[in-house]
Amino acid sequence: MSNYFDEELIEEIKERNHIIDVVSRYVPLKKSGSTYKGLCPFHHEKTPSFVVSEEKQFYHCFGCGQSGDAIHFVMQMEHIDFIDAIHMLGDWAGISIEEYTTSDREKEEIHIKNQLYEINREAALFYYKNLFQTRNDGLKYFYERGLNSQTIKKFGLGYAKDQWELLNRYLLTKGYDQNLIYKAGLVIKRKTKDGYYDRFRNRVIFPIINVAGKVIGFGGRIIDKGEPKYLNSPETPVFNKGNHLYGLNLSKDVIRKKKQIVVVEGYMDVIGLYEGGIYNVVASLGTALTKSQGYLLKRYADEVIIAYDGDTAGKAATLRGLDVLKDVGCSIKVIELADGVDPDEYVRKKGKDAFLEKIKKALPLVDYKIKLAHNENDLTTTEGKIKFVQSITYILKTLKSPIELDAYIQKIALAAHISPEAIKSEIYGNNKGNYQKDSASYKNKYRSKNDRYTNKYDIKPIKPIQKMGYIEAEKSLLKLMMDDKRLFDKIKAIMTCEDFIDEIHIKIAKVMDDLYETNEFISIEMILEKLKQEEIPILHDIYKKVVPIENVNKAFIDYMDVIKKHKLITRKIEIENELKRIEKMEDKTPNEIVRIRELCIDYEKLLKELKKQ
Template sequence: MIDMGNNFDEKLIDEIKLRNDIVAVISKYVQLKKSGRNYVGLCPFHNEKTPSFMVSEENQFYHCFGCGEKGDIINFIMKAENLDFVDTVSLLGEWAGINFDKNSTSKQENEEIYRKNKVYEINREAALFYYKNLLDKKNGGLNYLLKRGLEIQTIKKFGLGYAHEDWEQLNKYLLCKGYNQNEIFMAGLVSEQKNKNGYYDRFRNRVMFPIINTTGKVIAFGGRVLGDFQPKYLNSPETPAFNKGNNLFGLNFAKNEVTQKHQIIVVEGYMDVISLYQNGIKNVTASLGTALTKNQANLLKRYAGEVVIAYDTDTAGQAATLRGLDVLREVGCKVRVLRLSQGKDPDEFVMKKGKVAFLEEVDNALSLIDYKIMLLKKENDLATTEGSVKFVKSITKILKGLTSPVEMDAYIKKIALESRISIEAIKSEIYGNNKYDRRNNEKKQILDGNKYRSKHDRYTNKYEIQPLKPIEKNGHLEAQRCLLKLMTANKEIFYKVKIVISYEDFVDETYKKIAQILYELYEKDDSVDLEKISNQLNIKEIAILHDINHCIVPKENVEKALIDYVNSIQKHKFKNMKVDMEDELKQLEKVENKTKEQIVRIRELCIDYEKLMKELKKL
């Protein structure tokens, strides 16, 4: 949910939510269809074929029953656009036409918004300046890009530019535009002189690549030097608007393509992204450095189910690939590695071979395990015994991380074939001195350590053991859940239950509402499904309905289960009635001069109480 630690005025947040209808905003990202009181569509946060993403106009809330993502409009934009809270509120405020200077009462937040917006504004001005430099007259930057095979249309699409060799050209331009020196420095476009007597342009004699976030704002720059000067590539420093480890180059263009393909290709360089895009491969982005960070990995997972790493084939590229693979695996991405058969990098390959050939390479990309096997085969000479042993020992460390028995079995056989070491020996290396169960890949201890301990040191802490408190379960609530699931699935069960239980007997208010809808629907139809019930519920009630649908009920001995569920519900009902009767009797007994009506009421309660106790004993 929303982190209110940013200290925005709550009235301002409420105003932003009020002016941005959640259905209208989410419809920009998801094709929604009206379903009863709510809207449904395919979840933008995970890959699915059947819609499980629901939006409630009534509650201004969304919930995905597939992946569990939920929240209000601010949560949605933060996740969909990879923005922090301040940028999200600023963006939604901009869409709603809200002036923050007038509406926000937090000085801290006003200052943060001001700094970010000022950096965005200055960067946009700088991007236009660099772009005009590139196209206005002949320069080394334009010649370099044209020689690399880029078309003018592509150059315009990415807003590429050129920074002259002059030490103060951009700084003077921005000062003339009315920005002060501290603001230009804050944007990371100038550096301070060592003697502290002035500032000079950070980027000089470089082709400029604007780094644009998913909302279209220029957050930073990357510059590629022309000539042999170092560093070859230079990025903007961290600013109020830019953190290198939280962003990816080209994602502003790739995000829509990624959503359609559910696959994203990650490359190393700016030119790799641009060349692939120009050749029709648009689901591509670049990490702003050689190794992917966890934040970047989470961002990729947000947009795509599968990530294909396509780094350079040199040694540095391989090391970066391995680090990236491990980070991606940790956050739950399916990862593969592209090994180009010709050409050092994707830019060079696609320029020579074209789109079809590159996509064939993507289709043949190696899995994480296969890629690591390939690297280890290069490092070890499998023609020698020593090389084979080292190879197997290294591989088994990797295989220990596998959770699928099928994968494990397939790779063990593959390693045995390539190393000429037996399957049993490889299994022993993986599982140690434990018995190996071929049916379920589980380890079974040969020895029980306690069994062979001396009686003097066995169980020496038995007097310190504290018994666990039994976990109390609301059995009647679980019985209601299971009963509702069975009744929804089968009309015959419904009729059996209806004879002894009314929907009023469901004590939880949401369960009672669902039961009432169920009773009414069965009066009209022979069958009932979740969608028919959902149409009469709000989004929070629908979430409870889906929980009910996932509760475990017996497939056999259903009749016995029904009796148990009904008895549990009735027992709870009778216990509540018993408590109410006892309370009423106590109150009546306290009365000194009882009326005839009170005496009659006491007799009635006693008779009813006796009957109730008999019923409870039966249960």
């Protein structure tokens, strides 16, 4: 999308939105030399590895590798596309985006999205006014659910009257194009194709607002009996329900502070909990959680609490959500509610403190699945015990920690009165060797004595380094040079910066050389300040390298040998190619014959050098 924006606009946006100011809206930063540091907002960490360069106007995390400028940062933090990020930053800086647009395609796309945002906003105001114009079933419904006028206003709730074309006629009188009203998903084409009718009728309305504060769609709940009970806007250029979370626009700041987010099923659950004093809550827009929503949750919080309805359908939805969140690396817990009770009802009846206590007692993912399996099977019967163990086998296979696995095996064995060994066999097969092979806790125990790392000081890293290649050897060497000036001086006495092969590695080596001229110790931030943005990922790779701490002298000699060998092999190939080229010539000049002899002499020397490696 950025390719369709005028470069002048992008540069103006960046200049008017200083990256320190932008990042500080979300992350507390502290000055550290010529840069700023803080805890990374994209992954959990206790020691700051998130660096923001004031001079270069970009950020980089040396923990997870996230990197970019102010625009990219807002896109990542707010989970919005490039156009929305440009609009948001433009609003912050008082820049009119339309004044800078030049591409016809860009103008058309921005115009359509802006029109859809305007139409949705106008529709939301229309529904809201309907709710308070006269006493109606919509207002009665919200009052009966325990909401006050302040909460109704906070969420912009509304009411669609039981009329076929009320909204459509209103929007047309406001001057909006019929095709765009249809594109916004607010009306449906008649089967006779001679007109349109309102999508939402006789429903209470829940505007869906993105984190940038724009109305992107609507949800409607039927007042009387009818199907579907809940109706959402269709997919539009500004609305994809799998990419958004209801209520996040209001709860995002609280969630960032608490590092915890409560996920519920419905609109009223979000609103009810919010009114009850629990603000770190969102809903999944009536569908099973998607991976996109999972990544969004992970970006905002360290811990995700699932609080779906206590009925059977709610439990099924919970399991689907758990699996998606687990796949994207979220830390998950589940609140258990009584059958038929939803979070909104629970808070209204028992209060905020009771729900907070439920959060404290929320079950981790594996425990919740085990408990469900336990409840679904009668463990007083042999058949029930077998089904219980078999139903959770696939869960236990996903556990990576041997300690965690053993703890759960013991727990299940106690509950089902089945031996731990029998459960292990069920998980890994009847062949005992398979269990030993697959379980991390047995890997070292059953290796041959000759294959164990019993002598930690007799390190011979040359073989694995050869497999990695010269690039990895150079990175490891630079890591040693970065961490210790004494090692830097020792390496510099043997090889120069120019002896590195990769151009960026040469530059980084030169930067370290310059920094060590005036500093006994250098930091990653000091090096970062001397590099271009596109070179930072290479520095990140070097910083993350793990090199042997024992027998370091042997290690760096091996690294240099790998680099030297690569140069010899490269030169060998060059000589072979040049010899082939000259030998193909029919009439060789005396100089070319002399050149062949020189190349052959060099080739013999190279072969001898390679034999020594």
